[in-house]
Amino acid sequence: MNKYELCVVVSANIEDDERTSTVDKCKALVERFGGTITEVDDWGKKKLAYEIQKMKEAFYYFIRFDAPATAPAEIESRVRIMDNVIRYLCVRQDEA
Numbered sequence: 001m002n003k004y005e006l007c008v009v010v011s012a013n014i015e016d017d018e019r020t021s022t023v024d025k026c027k028a029l030v031e032r033f034g035g036t037i038t039e040v041d042d043w044g045k046k047k048l049a050y051e052i053q054k055m056k057e058a059f060y061y062f063i064r065f066d067a068p069a070t071a072p073a074e075i076e077s078r079v080r081i082m083d084n085v086i087r088y089l090c091v092r093q094d095e096a
Helices: 016-032 071-079
Strands: 002-011 036-052 055-067 085-092
Touching: 002 016, 002 071, 016 036, 016 055, 016 071, 055 085, 071 085
Parallel strands: none
Antiparallel strands: 002 055, 002 085, 036 055
């Protein structure tokens, strides 16, 4: 099992319950592909570095999890097509 971090940038133009549902779907994907969530960090609404889809702000979530090496590719392929996710990034964390 490797340690990973999934950063999800969620649209600010949706309701709170839709945003919560989107993050829950991301967490469910991690668990579906054999991952164990260790921490979910909600950074809240932040200003974007540049405009994306005519939006200047978005909500940032960081999901840290342990998973097999095949999980990140499967998770990214599902997150890529989610409607309310405007950016995402899954990285492996080093054992420091």
